[in-house]
Amino acid sequence: MSENIEIRTIIGNRNINTVSDTPVTDPASGAKGLEGSNAFVCQRSKLDTKTSALKKSNRYRSRSLSASSTDSYSSASCTGSSSDSDDVSPREKVQKNSAGNSDFCVRNINQHAFGRREIEIAEQEMPGIMALRKRAADDKPLKNAKIVGCTHINAQTAVLIETLAALGASLRWAACNIYSTQNEVAAALAEAGYPVFAWRRKTEEDFWWCIDKCVNAENWQPNMILDDGGDATHLMLKKYPAIFKLIKGAITKFPTNALRFNSRYRNSRGECNRSSSSISAVERWQADRPAMNVNDSVTKTKYDNLYSCRESIIDSLKRSTDVMFGGKQVVICGYGEVGKGCSQALKGFGCVVYVTEIDPICALQASMDGHRVVKLNEVIRNVDIVITATGNKNIVSRDHMDKMKNGCIVCNMGHSNTEIDVNSLRTPDLTWEKVRSQVDHVIWPDGKRIILLAEGRLVNLSCSSLPSFVVSITSATQALADRII
Numbered sequence: 001m002s003e004n005i006e007i008r009t010i011i012g013n014r015n016i017n018t019v020s021d022t023p024v025t026d027p028a029s030g031a032k033g034l035e036g037s038n039a040f041v042c043q044r045s046k047l048d049t050k051t052s053a054l055k056k057s058n059r060y061r062s063r064s065l066s067a068s069s070t071d072s073y074s075s076a077s078c079t080g081s082s083s084d085s086d087d088v089s090p091r092e093k094v095q096k097n098s099a100g101n102s103d104f105c106v107r108n109i110n111q112h113a114f115g116r117r118e119i120e121i122a123e124q125e126m127p128g129i130m131a132l133r134k135r136a137a138d139d140k141p142l143k144n145a146k147i148v149g150c151t152h153i154n155a156q157t158a159v160l161i162e163t164l165a166a167l168g169a170s171l172r173w174a175a176c177n178i179y180s181t182q183n184e185v186a187a188a189l190a191e192a193g194y195p196v197f198a199w200r201r202k203t204e205e206d207f208w209w210c211i212d213k214c215v216n217a218e219n220w221q222p223n224m225i226l227d228d229g230g231d232a233t234h235l236m237l238k239k240y241p242a243i244f245k246l247i248k249g250a251i252t253k254f255p256t257n258a259l260r261f262n263s264r265y266r267n268s269r270g271e272c273n274r275s276s277s278s279i280s281a282v283e284r285w286q287a288d289r290p291a292m293n294v295n296d297s298v299t300k301t302k303y304d305n306l307y308s309c310r311e312s313i314i315d316s317l318k319r320s321t322d323v324m325f326g327g328k329q330v331v332i333c334g335y336g337e338v339g340k341g342c343s344q345a346l347k348g349f350g351c352v353v354y355v356t357e358i359d360p361i362c363a364l365q366a367s368m369d370g371h372r373v374v375k376l377n378e379v380i381r382n383v384d385i386v387i388t389a390t391g392n393k394n395i396v397s398r399d400h401m402d403k404m405k406n407g408c409i410v411c412n413m414g415h416s417n418t419e420i421d422v423n424s425l426r427t428p429d430l431t432w433e434k435v436r437s438q439v440d441h442v443i444w445p446d447g448k449r450i451i452l453l454a455e456g457r458l459v460n461l462s463c464s465s466l467p468s469f470v471v472s473i474t475s476a477t478q479a480l481a482d483r484i485i
């Protein structure tokens with residue numbers, strides 16, 4: 001297949017028209033869990049039925065309306081306002097889907113109908129991955145794949161999960177972030193028969209328990225990993241080396257660059273230098289098996305990192321703080337794809353944007369785009385908003401936060417939770433005050449407070465929803481990578 005055709009598949013056809021006059025039906029209400037505790041290979045016919053039900057019902061749905069009083073959770077489920085409030089841990093509940101299956105752990109299985117509608121809305125904006133689903137409907141290229149997935153669980157990743165199943169894969173899935181799960185979407189996946197282990201605002205212990213439930217399942221042996229961030233790979237490698245040995249390939253979103261790895265450790269014939277003392281266990285393992293980093297794909301970085309972040313930075317800041325942007329001074333650390341997207345958006349809203357960079361070319365780009373390139377220390381006392389987007393660690397230190405002015409908003413758009421040194425704020429002299437879901441005021445002894453969003457985790461995934469169209473491009477890239485491996 002030519003590269004052009006692959007890219008067309010990933011981006012899809014924006015002009016699809018799937019509206020019909022048939023009134024709303026709830027496809028989830030008719031959904032039956034699949035047979036067997038671990039055999040979750042979806043049947044094509046079921047997905048076809050689901051897809052056509054979706055096509056019929058779209059005209060009447062929008063993100064902002066609730067279809068009935070019984071499922072009127074805020075569609076902005078990312079705020080966690082509706083479905084986080086149950087005090088009983090999902091691990092202590094006995095829940096079954098309507099097929100009687102209990103091989104899952106979600107906040108509340110009864111939310112499935114609302115979650116199904118969220119997934120259907122996302123499908124409309126994800127033409128690339130839906131085209132891939134249709135194209136590979138018959139040949140089931142993933143029929144031998146048994147995938148452990150660890151990604152954010154939201155409406156868009158649900159479309160990816162159901163596409164992988166439609167391509168023939170058997171799956172078990174956990175969340176890669178303790179804050180980003182859309183509980184109702186996780187419920188919809190569980191209702192449809194997928195072993196999903198995820199809920200919003202779980203503890204760190206729950207986080208690892210959920211991944212463990214996916215990796216170490218009875219009568220089910222994974223042979224692939226789809227891992228956003230590397231936690232499932234890490235757990236498998238450390239705790240279940242025997243299972244890890246049987247993994248045939250991995251699709252990751254490691255911040256480390258697989259191409260960089262190749263140039264560092266492989267010789268000109270592509271063979272790995274396994275004796276290198278600095279090579280880690282994961283790298284050694286990668287050397288023997290195909291491992292793809294979606295962040296190395298232009299169809300991921302040039303769309304998701306740039307355009308998705310350009311839109312979601314505004315959304316997440318508005319939803320969590322109600323801030324007015326015009327005239328605000330913002331410093332963005334890192335002017336890669338994510339930093340460029342954030343800068344464009346904030347400049348468009350009238351912010352004065354400062355950029356910090358360590359790469360001279362990116363620094364020059366920031367300057368040519370009209371931003372002031374500075375050192376963080378030069379502006380930290382005056383800025384109103386600090387955003388990290390470097391993929392690096394300890395970008396914002398306690399020393400920086402000590403210098404920030406009262407009311408400064410601090411958030412991270414870059415890697416996981418490493419960019420802002422949040423642990424350094426957990427000292428007896430500082431008081432933490434939770435003012436909203438995902439919003440903490442950290443208060444200094446003199447009364448100064450900074451506004452920390454999502455405890456330094458990815459703010460857009462924690463405090464807003466993502467544009468489905470861009471996630472479609474990333475998901476299609478991941479599904480194609482699965483197929484290639």
Ligand SMILES: NC(=O)c1ccc[n+]([C@@H]2O[C@H](COP(=O)([O-])OP(=O)(O)OC[C@H]3O[C@@H](n4cnc5c(N)ncnc54)[C@H](O)[C@@H]3O)[C@@H](O)[C@H]2O)c1
Pocket residue numbers: 255295301304305308309333334335336337338339356357358359362389390391392395413414415416458459460461
């Ligand atoms: N929030 C999201 O939805 C989202 C989406 C895509 C990617 N990401 C993550 O965002 C991060 C950045 O992604 P990207 O595509 O922009 O990467 P990138 O490599 O294009 O850009 C990162 C930039 O940060 C700069 N940098 C590194 N260390 C720095 C430091 N100490 N000070 C200042 N600048 C520094 C680098 O020189 C580089 O230009 C990654 O961790 C990626 O996984 C987040």
